[in-house]
Amino acid sequence: MPAVITGLGVVAPTGIGAAEHWRATLAGELAVRPIDTFDTSRYATTLAGQVPGFDVGEHVPDRLAVQTDRWTWLAFAATGMALADAGYDPSAHDPYATSVILGSGSGGNEFGQREIQALWSRGRKAVGAYQSIAWFYAASTGQLAIHHGAKGPCGVLVSDAASGIDSLGWADRAIRRGTGAVLAGGTEAPIAPYALTAQMAGGQLSTATDPRAGYKPFDRSANGHLPGEGGAVLLVEDEDAARARSGPAGYGVIAGYASTQDAHHYRDTAQDGRQYARAMELALQRAGVRPDEVDLVVADGAGRPDADAAEARALCAVFGPHAVPVTAPQGLVGRLLSGGSALNVATALLAMRAGVIPPVGNLDDPDPAYGLDLVREPRERALGTVLVTARGQGGFNSALVLRAPGRPAAGR
Template sequence: MSGRTLITGIGVAAPSGLGVEDFWAATRIGKNAIGPVTRFDASSFPARLAGEVHGFEAGDHLPGRLVPQTDRVTQLALIATDCAFADAGIAPGDVHPCDMGVVTAAGSGGLEFGERELRKLWSQGARHVSAYQSFAWFYAVNSGQIAVRNDLRGPAGVVVGDQAGGLEAFSYARRRIGKGSRLIATGGFDASVCSFGWAAHLAGGSLSLSDEAERAYLPFDGAASGYVPGEGGAIVVLEDEDSVRARGGRNVYGEFAGYAATFDPRPGSGREPGLRRALEGALADAGCHPDEVDVVFADGAGVVDLDRVEAEAVTAVFGPRRVPVTVPKTMTGRLGAGGAPVDVVSAVLAMREGLIPPTTNVELSPAYDIDLVTGRSRTASVRTALVLARGHGGFNSAAVLRAVD
């Protein structure tokens, strides 16, 4: 094994678009994908905005027998995986099934499927509950279904870590490749835009209650009042560099070069939050000096206290306004376990084009001494990118992506 872990294929299903081309076409120009909830009647809830994946019909992409067995989140993950393998140019037989695995991140599993079956249980009785409920709700179901559909017989796993889980899945996949696997499909998806999922979001206490789609989710803005949820995510193909060369692969987006994770200390302890240590750890793991980083894809919680912690961590490591910072998820909402994988996709596409996507709708508060890319995208040479993500309860993660010549 060469030691370098490369991204060779991408599949994305996000509010901004299905597929890499549609997604990037919308992201690069700052197209808003947040709007009124349409997947369920949210009129009785105090929050009524979401980033939804529109125009997706599972039956157009998946076998008819599979559709009633799976939740929407799994359907989106399966389609993204199909796209990632096709993008990588991998055909059956190119890699032995035992040399390929899958690691995904999930926050909750198939909530919409589970809610529907629970309604049947309450209103019609146990005989009317689908047998597929036994696994369709489970947070590990995406990894299982991806493995079955693509004949992946190597290592398999799932990470549950909210927004930070997506980067942890990448790290786990990289470790498996370091131990001998040639290829791992990895990333994350969540789809909790249903009344059951909405109750969970509201219980967290950080949901934006604004009805203005373009002013509801405002990280690093003085008017920040919480986040807007979204659905979707991304799956990428990670391969060892020697494996890519052996199979004649030519499509390389970049290198997953470094990673670190930390936990915040107990509230009230007086100790420093852990995000800065995660950031520094990822740079050290990649052998990367702060001056080499061309852009930071921030977590962007949209909660004043959390935004302050993130801005202070970035400023402490890079210096005041020394590195461009962006939060393109302002176009889609926070996608849970799918959010950081989508940021990774945005980062490597930014490298490919030489363009940093914008943080839309935000007016940077003078309280934060960061160079936030707002309004419109910024042309720049992007060779190294840092992606930050945080999960509910104090889980911090950071990843370094590097261009490959």
């Protein structure tokens, strides 16, 4: 049976909880601001999307909080919301009926920063034992699986910004192989001195000091992206299993997924967009959907002229110029690595439920040369089929087709 998404948990710069995130996104509230967790006076990039008012004590047991990093705290919070939203209690099911498969891009940065500073200032004996597990890119998956007693097939996908979509593709695969429910998506917390330095070394960050001049997908003034923290966790269930437990109808069905590789230089985007377009085409083919049946594309929106142009070429190759509405609301929050594509999927599902397309974030002067129908204001439209796309450094391309609940399934 198809995999249906029955629960959403969002922890983002636009707010904690799906409702607050959706409200801020529709209102176009820019959530990028000066970094306030450390002194950035010697850094070229000083802006980021930061989650406001997050209280770890509300979401993570004390004994786990001291063992884990902020990115895992955010995953615990988003997971708790997703489970509550779906009315799903893992302890009420066979342990092997629930899995955790998350995306990851950078691991435990703040925890690692503290331990590195302890090593430099006080020597190796000052480094705590939890450093070995808190920074690890699979830490959130492992801690959540242990905490919720989830013994089904668990894993982590590491494909930079494409990871969130990839985790949902693997969740769909796990459902089709017999797992009843999967927690998927991803969160990130890459705003610490060494993490920011590593991102700056990639040469893709904006150096703007005004948030309005920073991350601007598809804008003539695009000058690179800004980092951000947060993301989303989604509960994916076997549709029959969800019905059997009288669960919610769900936000949407995973109808098709595909990923490709450019085998391109890890710092650059393949300019032809050929493999990116191929990922979209494969996802549509597996969903049994024609390009003219897609109601919306939630795009990667890298916010660099070369990358945006390459994405526009790929979209026009698949759909034709101006053939489908395109949005990239992540311009409001920054680029959240694996959390970004997971958040975009959550936003797409909320748009499908509301029948409203959110606009491209922080877009003032769209480049007409791209040939895209870029959404500038909230646009009411019935959304039966939505394509969410993402790219990651190193040549990763991923695409996910979502279908509204109750819509007849196409052959796969």
